[in-house]
Amino acid sequence: MTGGTVWETIETSVADGVCRIALNRPDKLNPLSALLIDEVRRAFDAAAGDAAVRAIILTGRGRAFSAGADLRGGIQPGGDLGAALETRYNPLVLAMRALPKPIIAAVNGICAGAACNLALACDIVLAARSAVFIEVFARIALLPDAGGTWFLPRVIGTQRALAASMLAADITAEQAHAWGMVWEVHDDAALPDAAEALARRLAAGPTRAYAAMKQAFGAAAGNTLAQQLQLEADLQRALGHSADFTEGVTAFLEKRPSAFRGA
Missing domain, CATH: 1.10.12 (Lyase 2-enoyl-coa Hydratase; Chain  A, domain 2)
Known part of the structure; x- marks a missing residue:
């Protein structure tokens, strides 16, 4: 994986030891369609096997990291939601946690539903001041998935995790930082450079x-x-x-x- 590549739903590039993966459907707030999840998984697999890659940044184009699952083109009432998790989300989360290279989430704007939990599956989370984390599942009568019930209580405690999930509460960047969900908060314009600097530092590390x-x-x-x-x-x-x-x-x-x- 070298240079820059535009996929159907993401963009990837590699330089200076860093692989950058950007969700790239900004007009729709980067919804997590089946194709996008598959492409992200393939991008992580490529980064894992590329000796030139020693750190990875996951971010979103436009004014959102991701608004969550694609309700218009993916999840539908009456369908087998468990199958979608077993075949797409769960393998992606497990691959991210097993990937022997550090992964940085650079979260800008809305980070909702499964996207929130994909961010938590990264090793270090940076947030723009505009970032809002929302375990939105209760609004459509579901529970957090993509590892949400595993990551969230370990990071913020069971009571906060339950309240945030049951109330589908907006968690601001500053609150996420105070609770330990986020390593650093940056001004929106400064977030890309902060993520780059951190990724290059990790890429030069052991x-x-x-x-x-x-x-x-x-x-x-x-x-x-x-x-x-x-x-x-x-x-x-x-x-x-x-x-x-x-x-x-x-x-x-x-x-x-x-x-x-x-x-």
Whole structure:
């Protein structure tokens, strides 16, 4: 994956170690159609297999990250909603969490429904001041999906997660930051540059260590303390043989910046 590519519903590009994936139906507020989810999944798969990619940005074109599922062209009463989750959303979320490279969500404007939970599935969330996170499902008599019932209570606590979901409440960027959903909030005009700077910093970092962090933090909720300690030992053992660890120690002793290669 190199250069820039315009798909039917997204845009992708790779430069300076960063893959950028932008939802690109701004006239409709980037609704999550079946095609868009499939294209995003394919873009993540390509980024995972591209050695030139060491960090990823997921964002939305126009004045919204995404208004959520495409009710006009996708979800319909009487259909098998579970099948759509099993075949599209769930594999995408699992692929994002398993992807051994850091993923940044740069959220602008409305971020509703499953799009809110796709943002939470990223490793670091940056938000524009215009961003509004909404677990909108109750408005159409559904429950949060795409990992929402897993991510949200772990980030903000069960009571807040239930209230935000039952009330389909608007969560502003500042509130999301206070609750721990968002790492940083930026002025709208500054968000793209902030996401770029963070992605380039991560792309220059120790990629294998980042992958191990994702694996360890992802496993922690289901592990006992003893199991987690063993996982840490196993992962640290492998990292101890990495070229980046050697470089990090050498750079520390030589009092110079590390030049990590992701190896």
